[in-house]
Amino acid sequence: MSSETREALAAALAAATAEVSRYLDGRTTPRSPASPSALAAQTAAVDLSAPLGTLDKALEEVRELYLDHAVGYHHPRYLAHLNCPITIPAVAAEALATSVNTAVETWDQGTSACLIEQKLIDWVTDLIGFDDSGRPDGVFTTGGTASNLQGLFTAREDRLSRPAPGSDDAGDRCARLPGLRIVTGEHAHLSVVKAARLLGLAPDAVVTLPGDGDQMDPATLDRMLSTLADAGHEVAAVVALAGTTDHGAIDPLRAVGEVCRRHDVWMHVDAAYGGGLLVSPTRRDLLDGIDLADSVTVDFHKTFFLPVAASALLLRAGSGFRHSTVSADYLNPADGDDHAVDKSLQTTRRFDALKLWMTLRVMGAAGIGRLLDSAIDVAARIGRTVEADAELELVRVPALSTVLFRPRPAGADGRPVSDAESDALVRPIRDALFAEGRSLVAATVVDGRPCLKLTVLDPRLADEDVAAVLADVRSAARYLAAGMREATTAGVLT
Numbered sequence: 001m002s003s004e005t006r007e008a009l010a011a012a013l014a015a016a017t018a019e020v021s022r023y024l025d026g027r028t029t030p031r032s033p034a035s036p037s038a039l040a041a042q043t044a045a046v047d048l049s050a051p052l053g054t055l056d057k058a059l060e061e062v063r064e065l066y067l068d069h070a071v072g073y074h075h076p077r078y079l080a081h082l083n084c085p086i087t088i089p090a091v092a093a094e095a096l097a098t099s100v101n102t103a104v105e106t107w108d109q110g111t112s113a114c115l116i117e118q119k120l121i122d123w124v125t126d127l128i129g130f131d132d133s134g135r136p137d138g139v140f141t142t143g144g145t146a147s148n149l150q151g152l153f154t155a156r157e158d159r160l161s162r163p164a165p166g167s168d169d170a171g172d173r174c175a176r177l178p179g180l181r182i183v184t185g186e187h188a189h190l191s192v193v194k195a196a197r198l199l200g201l202a203p204d205a206v207v208t209l210p211g212d213g214d215q216m217d218p219a220t221l222d223r224m225l226s227t228l229a230d231a232g233h234e235v236a237a238v239v240a241l242a243g244t245t246d247h248g249a250i251d252p253l254r255a256v257g258e259v260c261r262r263h264d265v266w267m268h269v270d271a272a273y274g275g276g277l278l279v280s281p282t283r284r285d286l287l288d289g290i291d292l293a294d295s296v297t298v299d300f301h302k303t304f305f306l307p308v309a310a311s312a313l314l315l316r317a318g319s320g321f322r323h324s325t326v327s328a329d330y331l332n333p334a335d336g337d338d339h340a341v342d343k344s345l346q347t348t349r350r351f352d353a354l355k356l357w358m359t360l361r362v363m364g365a366a367g368i369g370r371l372l373d374s375a376i377d378v379a380a381r382i383g384r385t386v387e388a389d390a391e392l393e394l395v396r397v398p399a400l401s402t403v404l405f406r407p408r409p410a411g412a413d414g415r416p417v418s419d420a421e422s423d424a425l426v427r428p429i430r431d432a433l434f435a436e437g438r439s440l441v442a443a444t445v446v447d448g449r450p451c452l453k454l455t456v457l458d459p460r461l462a463d464e465d466v467a468a469v470l471a472d473v474r475s476a477a478r479y480l481a482a483g484m485r486e487a488t489t490a491g492v493l494t
């Protein structure tokens with residue numbers, strides 16, 4: 001890189017930093033109120049065959065197309081999805097990793113970056129509690145969906161490498177594939193079904209168990225595994241959940257793990273959401289039994305407060321990564337050294353591990369964990385506030401950092417809306433708030449009924465911001481409920 005290029009790089013980084021500062025300083029709401037059609041027209045008008053010629057012009061265009069309308073996850077009134085505010089050391093790491101552009105796949109490309117990544121993998125497997133005798137290992141991925149896919153792929157290959165039921169050998173794997181099953185709870189992430197499809201399993205391969213509340217019931221699991229075996233099916237994996245997306249519920253991991261061991265079945269723990277509890281100073285016990293897992297998914301870009309993307313798949317026995325290894329003479333010859341690419345479904349991978357390294361070295365594990373503890377405490381306070389509000393109905397006591405509730409505005413006669421009316425209000429409230437842009441909340445379905453959801457990952461979320469969001473919800477609910485009743489009276493709705 002020439003001195004002129006280095007100067008240009010420094011100037012580009014400075015200009016980009018200035019744009020970020022402008023974005024942060026100028027954002028008074030979580031999103032702009034611009035309509036989808038207006039944004040689509042603005043983007044469609046760009047002629048990609050006509051370059052702008054300078055970085056300044058490109059930044060100005062990006063400001064108008066993107067930054068002015070980008071959803072601000074850092075904003076205190078953004079409470080919609082599992083998007084976290086991010087640590088400053090991780091942002092610095094992003095600048096370093098992107099500028100150097102290291103590919104972490106082989107030693108001759110990654111060198112010390114490979115060592116840093118492996119050091120972090122070893123650290124996380126130790127946090128989980130994996131026994132060193134199994135030589136645990138892991139790999140960074142792009143997110144929980146990718147980690148779950150590779151974990152279930154590894155489980156499938158492990159099952160098919162064993163003797164078929166009633167046989168002394170593995171037999172015909174193609175003949176066995178339709179009989180493989182994945183057992184999980186009713187609140188499993190959509191990536192479990194997606195993985196089953198990608199792995200070529202049968203359409204009914206994912207067996208969903210009714211829960212004990214929001215958790216998997218170990219006794220029900222025990223009976224189902226016996227039933228499946230009696231029917232001639234093989235269970236590739238049981239997927240236990242450590243933080244369901246909506247409820248934040250954590251399965252009884254130790255009891256589930258003991259059932260899996262009795263049946264000799266692979267246990268995968270999806271801790272994409274709850275993985276940050278591994279470093280919690282006060283709530284690590286919520287993950288009791290995670291050490292019994294054969295594989296674990298952790299998303300660092302959720303409850304470790306890192307920028308997207310940073311996730312990892314961790315295996316109790318690192319030898320399981322052999323199922324992901326394909327050698328090429330030009331890259332990772334079979335008679336050569338071990339390489340990171342031997343463990344990955346990707347070939348080229350960014351040095352995303354640096355974000356975790358920098359954050360850990362500045363803040364420490366307990367510092368990261370305290371951020372999550374604070375966010376959970378905030379969610380608990382919001383839950384109590386909602387429960388005490390006559391116009392809102394708390395659906396669940398928060399388990400981690402999500403708050404589920406329904407609108408209950410009163411009509412002119414003073415009575416709250418009916419269940420059916422409340423259900424009908426949920427999506428319109430969510431859509432109205434999103435269109436306005438002042439407060440962003442999510443909507444989901446719990447126990448067959450729609451409800452609103454606040455996802456709290458800002459450890460410094462102030463009570464006045466929570467009050468403002470809830471006030472916007474109440475205001476929208478009253479307005480929409482009044483319109484609904486007027487329409488019903490006019491015979492528009494039945």
